Amino acid sequence: MINKHVITVATIASVAIGFLISLQFQAQREMDSAKKIQQQRVEQTDTVMKTLQDENDSLQEEYNRISAELEKYKNKKSENPYLTARLDQLKIADGTITVSGPGVKMIVKDSGSDTDAVIPLSTDELREIVNVLRLAGAEAISINSQRIVASTSIVLSGTATILVNSVPISRIGGTTYEILAIGDQEVLVDYLTNMVAIDLKQFGRKVDITRETVTVPSYKGSYSLKYAIMAKAE
Amino acid sequence: MQDKKLMARLMISVGMLLIGVFIVIVIKSYMTGQNASSQEVNLPSLLQLEMENEQLAGENDKLLAELTKYQAGASAEALASEQLEQAKISSGLVALSGPGIIIVLDDSDRDRSTGNVNDGNYYIHEEYLRAIVNALWNGGAEAVAINDQRITSKTEIFCSGSYIQINGTRQMPPYNIVAIGSQSDLKSALQFYMWDILGDYQKQFGITREPIYPKEPVTVPAAKQYTYKYAQPVKEG
Numbered sequence: 001m002i003n004k005h006v007i008t009v010a011t012i013a014s015v016a017i018g019f020l021i022s023l024q025f026q027a028q029r030e031m032d033s034a035k036k037i038q039q040q041r042v043e044q045t046d047t048v049m050k051t052l053q054d055e056n057d058s059l060q061e062e063y064n065r066i067s068a069e070l071e072k073y074k075n076k077k078s079e080n081p082y083l084t085a086r087l088d089q090l091k092i093a094d095g096t097i098t099v100s101g102p103g104v105k106m107i108v109k110d111s112g113s114d115t116d117a118v119i120p121l122s123t124d125e126l127r128e129i130v131n132v133l134r135l136a137g138a139e140a141i142s143i144n145s146q147r148i149v150a151s152t153s154i155v156l157s158g159t160a161t162i163l164v165n166s167v168p169i170s171r172i173g174g175t176t177y178e179i180l181a182i183g184d185q186e187v188l189v190d191y192l193t194n195m196v197a198i199d200l201k202q203f204g205r206k207v208d209i210t211r212e213t214v215t216v217p218s219y220k221g222s223y224s225l226k227y228a229i230m231a232k233a234e
Numbered sequence: 235m236q237d238k239k240l241m242a243r244l245m246i247s248v249g250m251l252l253i254g255v256f257i258v259i260v261i262k263s264y265m266t267g268q269n270a271s272s273q274e275v276n277l278p279s280l281l282q283l284e285m286e287n288e289q290l291a292g293e294n295d296k297l298l299a300e301l302t303k304y305q306a307g308a309s310a311e312a313l314a315s316e317q318l319e320q321a322k323i324s325s326g327l328v329a330l331s332g333p334g335i336i337i338v339l340d341d342s343d344r345d346r347s348t349g350n351v352n353d354g355n356y357y358i359h360e361e362y363l364r365a366i367v368n369a370l371w372n373g374g375a376e377a378v379a380i381n382d383q384r385i386t387s388k389t390e391i392f393c394s395g396s397y398i399q400i401n402g403t404r405q406m407p408p409y410n411i412v413a414i415g416s417q418s419d420l421k422s423a424l425q426f427y428m429w430d431i432l433g434d435y436q437k438q439f440g441i442t443r444e445p446i447y448p449k450e451p452v453t454v455p456a457a458k459q460y461t462y463k464y465a466q467p468v469k470e471g
Contacts, residue, residue, distance in 0.1 A: 013249030020256035090321035153372035220289035223324035231329035
């Protein structure tokens with residue numbers, strides 16, 4: 001009786017073990033080939049990445065060279081301070097010039113060990129932050145180095161990538177958002193603390209608001225009009 | 235007899251142990267296969283770099299064109315006033331007209347039962363306006379206004395209870411959103427989640443969500459000029 005029992009159990013166990021061993025081998029084989037493909041892909045990506053980085057460096061160099069040259073001409077010939085001042089004002093408004101001034105830096109983290117965040121920051125929330133900053137009279141705003149201008153759109157591409165000015169600013173696996181704004185520090189801090197931070201913290205995001213002199217980068221997009229013309233004065 | 239029973243117990247125990255170990259190994263090997271590879275993590279930064287390069291290249295072209303004009307001996311004054319005109323347009327200080335779209339949003343005029351959880355769905359809220367304006371910019375709009383308030387880099391769209399504050403002015407429904415741009419591009423940019431929800435509210439609660447694609451050009455008014463007090467230009471280069 002017992003003998004029979006032992007044999008049954010032993011058989012079942014052997015079959016199970018055999019099954020698992022073969023499963024394991026197969027999995028290992030698949031893993032190996034997957035790893036090889038992965039390796040190749042990573043190498044390819046690295047190559048592309050390096051090419052892009054090189055391109056970026058040379059473009060940056062070119063940019064510095066041209067703007068230095070341009071600055072020489074401008075300095076030599078700017079004889080009309082009124083015109084220059086007016087142009088500067090308009091360029092702050094359309095965002096095409098880098099500006100600095102008193103303001104705030106807000107850091108929002110939607111992932112990581114020091115947060116209890118479960119939901120990533122949404123485009124709606126980013127737009128709301130921008131809206132509150134505008135209400136607080138912010139003169140220049142940027143999110144992760146993208147200047148927020150009138151025509152800035154904040155949209156989701158796919159399921160996880162947030163585009164600002166059509167440039168991706170979020171990363172898979174959590175993003176740290178650095179939001180800069182120039183304006184009246186008292187008002188900015190007050191509005192951000194009471195109208196933004198409370199809601200963000202409710203969802204476990206980590207929010208840090210500091211007063212700083214900040215530099216907000218210029219808008220890199222273009223303003224060419226294809227459809228609009230100047231309206232005739234009525 | 236006692237010995238055999240012990241044997242059986244031992245065998246079962248050993249067998250179970252082995253099965254357990256193998257299950258763990260199998261699960262583990264599958265799990266590692268599912269970890270996000272470095273390549274996937276790299277992809278967004280790759281895209282980011284590509285976009286940045288594109289932006290930089292565009293910027294360089296713009297600067298080079300300007301530099302060429304200076305080098306060709308154009309007068310600084312003439313160039314500056316040309317730049318001034320351009321900057322006036324791009325900062326929203328000039329009224330523009332062109333092909334475009336008009337979107338009318340209005341509260342429901344249906345009888346509202348009080349205390350109902352759906353009461354809010356009879357009204358047009360600030361986030362609808364923001365989401366639609368955002369979608370219009372995304373669709374390549376060149377100028378946008380709500381109730382004749384031009385949307386600029388400083389424009390807030392903020393609900394203050396009974397009205398929505400835009401450029402510091404009180405706006406009440408109906409809200410007329412006017413945008414200049416390609417009608418087909420703007421139309422397809424409106425295919426987004428909240429737009430569809432508003433369509434449902436229109437049927438269910440009687441709000442107005444009406445896109446109009448006029449044949450004649452639409453006009454967007456100029457914004458008031460603002461004098462910047464805190465931001466100082468940083469000269470590049």
